[in-house]
Amino acid sequence: MRVVIARCAARYTGRLSATLPLATRAIMVKADGSVLLHSDGGSYKPLNWMSPPCTLRITDPDADAAAGGARQLWVVQHAKTDDRLEIEIHEVIADTEHELGVDPGLIKDGVEAHLQELLAEQITLLGEGHTLVRREYPTAIGPVDILARDSIGRAVAVEVKRRGDIDGVEQLTRYLELLNRDPLLAPVQGVFAAQEIKPQARVLAEDRGIRCLVLDYESMKGAEDLSSRLF
Template sequence: MRLVVARCAARYTGRLSAHLPLATRLLVVKADGSVLLHSDGGSYKPLNWMSPPCTLAVQEPDDDSAARGVRVVWCVQHAKSDDRLEIELHEILHDSAHELGVDPGLVKDGVEAHLQVLLAEQIELLGAGHLLVRREYPTAIGPVDILARDASGGTVAVEIKRRGDIDGVEQLTRYLELLNRDPHLTPVRGVFAAQEIKPQARVLALDRGIACMVLDYDAMRGVDDVGSRLF
């Protein structure tokens, strides 16, 4: 990644036209070819940018531009359209390059995998007498998040989502149809568990005989002391 702090002006042409008057800004050139212009405000969003695929060419200014104080011109041309970003650099205050390597990506706290581990460890949250059979119980159409036995020995299939919507209910329905063909498991009842369950998903689940369970992630981690709440 290349970071340049410079007094610059910019002009964008193509599907729309826009310009940035002369000011001090941060220019970011990423390894994927994207070029972004940032001010020292306005939160995370750049003032202007060019997304890949695009090419960056560095050119000398013409006589008129040089007379206005332009030292160098960046011409960023999109590869699949006429969009073009021209940046006139008047004064470069900082110029550095850094190798960031491959980013592992954002890992959200409380995603399905974390919830699955916690619920497996606290299987009694499903009800007294429940026992864990296994996590990621394999089926021909994919693994069931949790398979358990209730106090009476009945099989329970649990589908876990961070946000529970209709697609999650449909997924659990398919698992239940398949599991109930197994004479060693049937009858299998379903539990749709999520941190938040949308009203439409709840209606569909209950209509199909699937129980709904809201998971309190903080309480399951022991971060939130439910007994100390005022409300």
């Protein structure tokens, strides 16, 4: 992984258009080719990024950009779409490169991991006709718990939590934003699944078009439903 701390400006064009004015930021270039721009705030969400497959080309800036103080132009071009991220480098403060090796991935606590496993096995809890694509679907910002297809073939991204709060909705929102850039998946629907979903999280999810699903862990384990017994 290469990490560059630089004063830079950026412009994203393609299916989405966005700009970042000149400021000091961290630029991460990962081994898989993805490029991410981070600020010193905003938790772990990148300000902008390009996911693989993509190529990075470093060139001289044009005359206007050079006159404005730019020293380099980084052009990150997606290999399958017209999406393009251009980063104007005005000053490099630090530039380091590290070999991180193979990461074992996130290990969730027992209940949450088991919920994900059970939902993958009982994928029709999402709705009749749903099929599993895979668990831990990889993205540039971390794996999506479950990727599925609905009865008419649309992609569905599922975030599984033991207790669903606003942070979980924000996490799923970031995954959806990234996945919807992939023409092979878009449009991607979101499902926020948890044993318990807090009211504020439900309001935020539904406002963003994300469906909420409450999971009955005991029922999914095949345990006897005590509430249905007669004494």
